[in-house]
Amino acid sequence: MNIQKSVVFSITRTSFTIARGFIFIYLITTQLSESAYGLWSVIFTIIITTVSIGGLHLNGSLIRFINKSGKRNQVFSDIMFIISVIYVIIFIILSTSLKYFTNLDVNFIIIILALVFIELFIKIESTFYRATHKVVYYESVQITKLLLDIVVFITAIEMGNGIQDGFYSLIISGTLVLIMLTYNLNSHIIKPEFSNFDRYLRYGIPMVPREASAQIIANTDRFLLLYYLSQEAVGIYVVCYTLSAMLQHISSVLKPVLYPLVVDLWDQNDQESLSEVYTKIFQVLSILLLPAGVGLALLADDIILLTSTRLIATQSASLVPILLIGFIIKALRDPLEFIFNARQENQLLAIYLITGSIINVSLNIILIPRIGLVGAAWATSAAHIVILFLLSYKVLSYIHLDLDYKMIMYSILSSVVMFIVISHIETQDPLLNIMLLPILGGSCYFVLLYGVSRGQVKSMAENLRNHTQ
Numbered sequence: 001m002n003i004q005k006s007v008v009f010s011i012t013r014t015s016f017t018i019a020r021g022f023i024f025i026y027l028i029t030t031q032l033s034e035s036a037y038g039l040w041s042v043i044f045t046i047i048i049t050t051v052s053i054g055g056l057h058l059n060g061s062l063i064r065f066i067n068k069s070g071k072r073n074q075v076f077s078d079i080m081f082i083i084s085v086i087y088v089i090i091f092i093i094l095s096t097s098l099k100y101f102t103n104l105d106v107n108f109i110i111i112i113l114a115l116v117f118i119e120l121f122i123k124i125e126s127t128f129y130r131a132t133h134k135v136v137y138y139e140s141v142q143i144t145k146l147l148l149d150i151v152v153f154i155t156a157i158e159m160g161n162g163i164q165d166g167f168y169s170l171i172i173s174g175t176l177v178l179i180m181l182t183y184n185l186n187s188h189i190i191k192p193e194f195s196n197f198d199r200y201l202r203y204g205i206p207m208v209p210r211e212a213s214a215q216i217i218a219n220t221d222r223f224l225l226l227y228y229l230s231q232e233a234v235g236i237y238v239v240c241y242t243l244s245a246m247l248q249h250i251s252s253v254l255k256p257v258l259y260p261l262v263v264d265l266w267d268q269n270d271q272e273s274l275s276e277v278y279t280k281i282f283q284v285l286s287i288l289l290l291p292a293g294v295g296l297a298l299l300a301d302d303i304i305l306l307t308s309t310r311l312i313a314t315q316s317a318s319l320v321p322i323l324l325i326g327f328i329i330k331a332l333r334d335p336l337e338f339i340f341n342a343r344q345e346n347q348l349l350a351i352y353l354i355t356g357s358i359i360n361v362s363l364n365i366i367l368i369p370r371i372g373l374v375g376a377a378w379a380t381s382a383a384h385i386v387i388l389f390l391l392s393y394k395v396l397s398y399i400h401l402d403l404d405y406k407m408i409m410y411s412i413l414s415s416v417v418m419f420i421v422i423s424h425i426e427t428q429d430p431l432l433n434i435m436l437l438p439i440l441g442g443s444c445y446f447v448l449l450y451g452v453s454r455g456q457v458k459s460m461a462e463n464l465r466n467h468t469q
Contacts, residue, residue: 013146019146022242023150024153025242028040029312033232038230038236042223043104045222047116048219051116058204060203061199062127063260075196091117118174126141152170153170156169220360221376222238236312237377239316240312240320247292247324249331250288250331259338262338271398275402278401279403283404283407286407287449304316319377355390417444
């Protein structure tokens, strides 16, 4: 399957992911409250963080070794066994911690434990499809899960009495998807080889600090906002955060294809092709991220007003532009991490991310008590900027990026003109703005960009088309 087809599926999945997020925001904030969405976000953060860190990056080990060893069933069986043991440990630690150190209702504790189990095994089984280059099926299952989540969640909130019912709906959809993944696996579980465990863990465990650091940067602000401010403040911040985070999806749609591709090219010692791939990726990102960020900043109030509440919309003007800076940077730095994965320099990557997380936590503690939500936004962006600098400095010693800096300057100028045009034709109708301004702004940007750099655009488009056949 070619890269173009894979990216189309990734874009579709990403679109449904974004839609699901805003549907959840709309239903919880409008039918319940901003405070309820804050609680929802905190519980979801516990689940995501536990799965991310508790999985010991064994999904990465699966990708790294399943094709290299030539023994797919053995590698998959070994990792499934390890994950099963890990879940038992997680169950004991998490249930005890939540019971004695939080005020969560026992029903929420059961929900968290159930969703951790489901998400942990979905993550490993779906990675098996990615690792064996069955990207279409992988993406199809992910899209199916998103659709199920949306349908059952809407039903639960409309018919139920609160966010507990929303979480129960996710347990139902997750269970169905896990059954689907397990049923269609082109593999069967065999007796684990304990002698293999060492290499999986040696590859994965050094990435645990990396996973922990990523979760700290993404989620520490929520817990500190809850501590210093209120549950409502968490809800307001997470809505603005979710909107701004849409930018990172511009590069994340490439992950299911790019991660295995980078590993393969590095194993083949094909530095030239690797440099070519990254040059094209960063050239495309450089002309997409800035206008997308400008557009989101201008439409933030309208989007949030339609999908949430006026209280949250009034806060977006100060939060969203700051957060957008951070997510533009994150979209640029995410693809760089695959180089470290391919070189098995997970410890070095972890050090860089730990540095960013330390900066993030420190700034959150300093800024949130003084300037509130804006402080959390600046802490997030500062961490991403530092990490991009550290990763770029190291990666450029491995590969060469032949970027067209003139094209990047044209992109900046076109974005400025687009901003001026859109800001002068914006209406008082949020829905009309959302429907009209992206079309007018995008047309304005690309017409200007093509007009001032026609040759570069044609050349880049042709090179990218040839490479993704």
